[in-house]
Amino acid sequence: MNISTRFAVAIHICTLIDSNKEGKSTSEWIAGSVNTNPVVIRRITGMLHKAGIVDVRPGVAGATLARSTAEITLLQIYKAVNVVEEDSLFSVHEHPNPDCPVGKNIAGAIIPVFSLAQKAMENVLQEVTLEQIVNGIPVS
Amino acid sequence: MNISTRFAVAIHICTLIDSNKEGKSTSEWIAGSVNTNPVVIRRITGMLHKAGIVDVRPGVAGATLARSTAEITLLQIYKAVNVVEEDSLFSVHEHPNPDCPVGKNIAGAIIPVFSLAQKAMENVLQEVTLEQIVNGIPVS
DNA sequence: GTAGAATGTAACTATTATTGTTGCATCTAT
DNA sequence: ATAGATGCAACAATAATAGTTACATTCTAC
Numbered sequence: 001m002n003i004s005t006r007f008a009v010a011i012h013i014c015t016l017i018d019s020n021k022e023g024k025s026t027s028e029w030i031a032g033s034v035n036t037n038p039v040v041i042r043r044i045t046g047m048l049h050k051a052g053i054v055d056v057r058p059g060v061a062g063a064t065l066a067r068s069t070a071e072i073t074l075l076q077i078y079k080a081v082n083v084v085e086e087d088s089l090f091s092v093h094e095h096p097n098p099d100c101p102v103g104k105n106i107a108g109a110i111i112p113v114f115s116l117a118q119k120a121m122e123n124v125l126q127e128v129t130l131e132q133i134v135n136g137i138p139v140s
Numbered sequence: 141m142n143i144s145t146r147f148a149v150a151i152h153i154c155t156l157i158d159s160n161k162e163g164k165s166t167s168e169w170i171a172g173s174v175n176t177n178p179v180v181i182r183r184i185t186g187m188l189h190k191a192g193i194v195d196v197r198p199g200v201a202g203a204t205l206a207r208s209t210a211e212i213t214l215l216q217i218y219k220a221v222n223v224v225e226e227d228s229l230f231s232v233h234e235h236p237n238p239d240c241p242v243g244k245n246i247a248g249a250i251i252p253v254f255s256l257a258q259k260a261m262e263n264v265l266q267e268v269t270l271e272q273i274v275n276g277i278p279v280s
Numbered sequence: 281g282t283a284g285a286a287t288g289t290a291a292c293t294a295t296t297a298t299t300g301t302t303g304c305a306t307c308t309a310t
Numbered sequence: 311a312t313a314g315a316t317g318c319a320a321c322a323a324t325a326a327t328a329g330t331t332a333c334a335t336t337c338t339a340c
Binding site: 281282283284285286287288289290291292293294295296297298299300301302303304305306307308309310 | 311312313314315316317318319320321322323324325326327328329330331332333334335336337338339340
Binding site for chain 1: 141142143144145147148149151152155156159172173174175176214223224225228229230231232233235236237240241242243245246247248249250253254256257258260261262263264265268273276277278279
């Protein structure tokens with residue numbers, strides 16, 4: 001199991017858009033850097049657009065960031081591309097035996113822990129901005 | 141995406157074994173509480189056995205915990221059932237364009253963050269013992 | 281207002297992981 | 311020896327991912 005590359009690609013896309021303020025960041029151009037199909041890029045920019053992170057319009061070439069890189073966190077991107085459902089990073093088996101004390105109560109005992117663990121991970125993503133990622137890319 | 145129920149089931153199994161010190165915790169009996177097939181249980185107890193968490197022997201009915209519930213952490217169980225590969229909770233797209241400054245360096249920029257985020261999640265699991273889970277189950 | 285170029289999106293495929301299942305070999309205690 | 315358990319290989323059903331084709335929609339430039 002692992003979290004879809006959609007998240008890493010979305011970060012890649014946002015970083016690219018920021019680094020290309022002079023040119024037009026079309027899905028085809030972005031796809032060239034990510035090395036995938038333009039439709040995959042459009043799917044993701046569509047999600048980033050719905051989340052208000054990216055501006056993109058039908059018929060108009062090029063996506064842009066909707067706000068500054070310092071105001072975009074990795075958590076926002078992560079939520080935008082929907083790689084992990086709300087509070088369900090960990091899945092719990094359904095229908096344990098209700099006639100067994102353990103079966104009846106196991107979900108209630110572990111779900112709060114799973115929730116805390118997921119939150120801890122997401123808190124790290126919340127503390128990292130797109131600006132920091134961009135600064136991690138050598139200007140070359 | 142979400143982490144396999146194998147982890148939740150493994151916790152369920154360990155809790156059950158502890159709550160059943162008088163009886164024999166056979167795969168069939170455990171399967172009755174989890175509400176699944178005994179082979180699924182054997183697969184998981186096999187993994188827990190390899191990790192030294194559970195004692196179980198071919199031909200001998202019943203699994204037991206290899207050490208006290210206070211000495212078993214959720215992180216140990218999590219690692220035992222191999223639900224997330226080492227340092228790869230998040231996956232990164234392969235083969236970004238090496239001729240693009242962003243493509244060439246994006247992996248190096250995001251992997252450390254992904255690593256930190258995963259570690260933060262795992263640290264929570266490390267702080268929770270099986271004993272705490274067991275105590276969260278009403279005696280009824 | 282039309283042509284060209286881009287985005288949006290549906291539909292399909294290949295691949296992979298999960299979960300459940302059957303069948304059978306192996307092992308142990310009685 | 312036998313009964314009953316575990317270990318394990320093999321297979322099916324399901325679901326998510328990633329890539330691809332095709333085409334409708336939209337806008338800009340002319």
